[in-house]
Amino acid sequence: MKITLLGCGGSFGSPLAWNRHGNIDINNKKNFRTRSSVLIEINNLNILIDTSPDLRQQLYNAKCTNIDVVLYTHIHSDHTAGLPDMRAMSLINSKIIPAYMPKEMITEMETTYKYIFKGEKDYLPFMEIRKLENNLKFKNTNIQSFPHNHGSIDAQTYRIGNFAYSTDVKKFYDGDLDKLKNLDLWIVGLLREDPHPAHAGFEQIKEFISYIKPKKTIFTHMTALLDQKQLIDKCPLNVVPGYDGMIFDL
Ligand SMILES: [Zn+2]
Numbered sequence: 001m002k003i004t005l006l007g008c009g010g011s012f013g014s015p016l017a018w019n020r021h022g023n024i025d026i027n028n029k030k031n032f033r034t035r036s037s038v039l040i041e042i043n044n045l046n047i048l049i050d051t052s053p054d055l056r057q058q059l060y061n062a063k064c065t066n067i068d069v070v071l072y073t074h075i076h077s078d079h080t081a082g083l084p085d086m087r088a089m090s091l092i093n094s095k096i097i098p099a100y101m102p103k104e105m106i107t108e109m110e111t112t113y114k115y116i117f118k119g120e121k122d123y124l125p126f127m128e129i130r131k132l133e134n135n136l137k138f139k140n141t142n143i144q145s146f147p148h149n150h151g152s153i154d155a156q157t158y159r160i161g162n163f164a165y166s167t168d169v170k171k172f173y174d175g176d177l178d179k180l181k182n183l184d185l186w187i188v189g190l191l192r193e194d195p196h197p198a199h200a201g202f203e204q205i206k207e208f209i210s211y212i213k214p215k216k217t218i219f220t221h222m223t224a225l226l227d228q229k230q231l232i233d234k235c236p237l238n239v240v241p242g243y244d245g246m247i248f249d250l
């Protein structure tokens with residue numbers, strides 16, 4: 001399994017805007033973060049989690065020309081708004097691409113992106129919505145998912161083998177952290193150091209890590225308040241901030 005962290009920024013990306021650097025050292029390229037998404041290559045399948053607003057450039061940088069399936073974590077636009085960029089993936093491979101999403105997302109996605117899922121005027125649909133099940137088998141690959149709390153809504157954690165992805169986490173529901181035992185790699189969202197109403201802070205995320213003990217933990221979904229080097233200095237060796245284009249072979 002090959003994992004590419006396509007983007008690891010929060011909803012604003014990092015830096016926030018020209019000359020608005022927060023705490024980051026702008027001489028360190030790894031502090032330049034596009035909005036969060038991840039590509040998983042396994043069993044000859046390309047699985048994309050979330051369609052970041054930066055998706056076109058992310059797929060280009062990863063030299064990716066095919067996506068077999070999209071999995072959504074939640075409806076927020078920093079995780080969905082790049083969906084129109086999937087049109088190129090459909091065109092190149094002459095196929096309709098399935099998108100799995102929790103049932104609470106379906107109506108809004110169908111309405112917002114009607115031309116993509118239903119077609120409109122001269123435009124044929126190029127993706128299809130499928131309802132997410134907790135244990136999904138896509139072709140020859142098992143994908144597990146469960147909801148975690150993200151403030152006033154839920155988002156999905158995904159687990160494929162010994163890899164799991166949990167972004168936009170405030171807390172986990174009872175017993176669910178046990179589903180993240182025996183991981184080789186956990187990519188988890190860390191928005192900023194202090195807690196946010198919809199995101200756990202650094203101390204809380206550290207508690208999750210010490211409970212599940214993944215072999216390696218990578219932070220994603222970081223704002224410009226988190227500098228890569230400063231964060232590395234505060235973490236144990238097997239816990240590190242991600243950067244755009246970071247690759248893992250599991
Ligand atoms: Zn987000």
Ligand SMILES: [Zn+2]
Nearest residue numbers: 074076150168
């Ligand atoms: Zn969110």
